[in-house]
Amino acid sequence: MRNKILVVDDAELNRELLAGILEDDYEIEMAEDGEIAIQKLYDMHEEILAVLLDLQMPKKDGFAVIDEMKKQMFTEKIPVLIISGECSVEIENKCFMLGVSDFIHKPFEPSIVRNRIRNSVELFMYKNRLEDKVEEQTHTLRKQNELLQQQAETLRKNNTKLIDVLGTVVETRNLESGQHIMRVKEFTRILARQVMADYPEYQLNDHMVKVIATASALHDVGKIGVKDEILLKPGRFTPEERKEMEFHTVYGADIISKIQGIWDDEYKQVSYEICRYHHERYDGRGYPDGLTGDEIPISAQIVSVADVYDALVSKRCYKDAYEMDRAFQMILAGECGVFSPKLMECLKKCRADFEELALRMQ
Numbered sequence: 588m589r590n591k592i593l594v595v596d597d598a599e600l601n602r603e604l605l606a607g608i609l610e611d612d613y614e615i616e617m618a619e620d621g622e623i624a625i626q627k628l629y630d631m632h633e634e635i636l637a638v639l640l641d642l643q644m645p646k647k648d649g650f651a652v653i654d655e656m657k658k659q660m661f662t663e664k665i666p667v668l669i670i671s672g673e674c675s676v677e678i679e680n681k682c683f684m685l686g687v688s689d690f691i692h693k694p695f696e697p698s699i700v701r702n703r704i705r706n707s708v709e710l711f712m713y714k715n716r717l718e719d720k721v722e723e724q725t726h727t728l729r730k731q732n733e734l735l736q737q738q739a740e741t742l743r744k745n746n747t748k749l750i751d752v753l754g755t756v757v758e759t760r761n762l763e764s765g766q767h768i769m770r771v772k773e774f775t776r777i778l779a780r781q782v783m784a785d786y787p788e789y790q791l792n793d794h795m796v797k798v799i800a801t802a803s804a805l806h807d808v809g810k811i812g813v814k815d816e817i818l819l820k821p822g823r824f825t826p827e828e829r830k831e832m833e834f835h836t837v838y839g840a841d842i843i844s845k846i847q848g849i850w851d852d853e854y855k856q857v858s859y860e861i862c863r864y865h866h867e868r869y870d871g872r873g874y875p876d877g878l879t880g881d882e883i884p885i886s887a888q889i890v891s892v893a894d895v896y897d898a899l900v901s902k903r904c905y906k907d908a909y910e911m912d913r914a915f916q917m918i919l920a921g922e923c924g925v926f927s928p929k930l931m932e933c934l935k936k937c938r939a940d941f942e943e944l945a946l947r948m949q
Contacts, residue, residue, distance in 0.1 A: 589636045591616050592704065595624040595652065596641040596670055601693070605639060605670070608697045609704070621647025625655050632661050636708050639691065641670045642678070653685050662686050664715060666707040676827075683831065710814060717811065725846060767897060768804045770948050774893035776800040777940045781933040782889060789885045795857075802858040803890045806865045809839025833874045836863050860884040865891045868924040881927075892930055895923045900945045911942050 592613040594605045597620055606615045613636065618624035621644050628635065638656075642649035649669065656662045666688035674682075679690065688707040691700055779799050783791035791799075810818055813835050817828045824832060839862030843855060864887035867873035869880060899914035909917070915938060917923055919931055934941070 589634055590614050591631065591634045591636060593618065593624065593627055593635050593638045594670075595619075595621070595638065595644070595649070597644045598641070601641070601670065601695075604695055605700065608695065608700050612701070620644050621649065621652045624652050628652075628656065628659070628661055628665075632659075632665065635665055637688075637704055637711075638665055638667045639670050639704075640667055642674075642682075650685075653682075653687070657686065664711065666711045668703060668707055680827070680830070683827070706816070714812070721846070729847075766948055767901065770897045770901070770944065771806065771890065771893050772800050772803050773944050773948070774896055774941060775803040775890050777937050777944070778893060778930070778933055779889050781937050782885065782930065785933055785936075786929055791885070798853060798857050799861075799886045799889060802854060802861050802886070803893065805839065805843070805858050806861050806890050806894060807835060807839065808842055809835035809837065809862060811842065812838035833866070836866055836875050839863065857884075857886050860886045861890045863887070865894060867891070869927050870925040873924060888927055888930055892918065892926055892934060896934075896941060897945075899923070901949075911945060915941075 590613060592609055593616045594602050594609075595618045596602050596605075599619070602617045602619070606617065609615060616627055616631070616635070618627055624638070624640070625647065628638075638652075640649045640652055653662070653667060656665070656667065667686070668689045668691050669682055669687055670691050670693070672693045674690065674692075682690070688710070689703050691703055776796060779791060779796040782789055783793075783796055813832060817824070817831050820828065840859050843859045843862055846855070861884075863875065864878065864883050867876065867878045867883045867887060868891075869883070869888075871877050871879035873883075895918060896914060899909045899917060900911055902908045915934075918926065918934065
């Protein structure tokens with residue numbers, strides 16, 4: 588049972604202060620340097636709820652501890668919170684890139700320490716439960732797939748169901764209507780059919796249009812990995828929060844990569860492309876990889892336009908819906924990022940179908 592907090596700091600006073608704050612709620616383990624911390628993690632990682640980690644320490648510093656935890660995959664189950672007197676923005680960004688959950692700044696305010704630890708622990712417990720459920724589902728679906736190897740149509744139906752379930756999980760956590768997924772799928776289908784008709788160089792066919800439309804439901808699955816306080820924030824993001832939010836593309840691609848044995852390579856590849864690249868922009872100003880032009884897979888380009896259009900014409904918690912004419916002009920003018928000229932020509936031809944769908948599904 589996980590009930591221990593590991594406090595790692597070379598200053599005895601800091602260790603004692605944190606132990607005093609937390610000892611009523613958790614069992615406290617202490618380490619005065621990185622080497623001892625790593626040994627304790629090897630010995631009791633199954634019991635540790637969270638690690639409070641100083642960066643500047645003798646023998647092995649905090650970064651060395653994080654590196655070892657990542658190598659052993661301890662960071663998959665145990666949140667790391669940095670204990671810091673002061674940290675530069677560069678250091679904090681580096682820590683977040685390494686997977687650190689939060690910072691506890693000195694001097695310690697007991698209520699803040701307890702709340703930050705509780706939030707990080709609860710988030711990891713939620714994530715771990717979700718991963719366990721996905722693992723259980725993956726195991727079940729893998730066995731089903733072994734029995735259905737010769738039944739290709741049944742397998743495709745199972746793929747679609749899995750994608751819809753994962754997409755719905757994200758929509759529920761994001762507090763948005765499940766209709767968003769359905770609208771994006773239909774906008775994607777309409778636009779992909781126009782691309783198929785007008786630009787044969789993309790080698791789309793009816794089957795690929797169906798695959799792309801189905802996989803579009805997973806475009807935001809990576810938001811599962813974004814902290815609630817960022818994902819559900821009603822106002823503008825800080826630069827650091829925006830950077831974390833942008834990482835949902837990477838998280839999503841990672842989730843797709845880890846799901847093995849329950850869908851064919853074609854669905855998996857298209858789903859990966861959409862998750863990772865649907866925020867790339869034709870001029871290279873998108874994220875996460877800054878791809879340009881047709882370096883961006885056509886599947887992601889199509890879903891990107893569909894997603895942006897739906898975001899504009901739909902009411903969200905932080906904005907009202909734009910008029911459809913205004914939304915159309917904003918996309919063509921590049922106000923939402925630059926898209927492929929070919930896709931913009933297709934969008935013009937699809938405008939009436941887009942608007943009819945938007946009205947019907949409002």
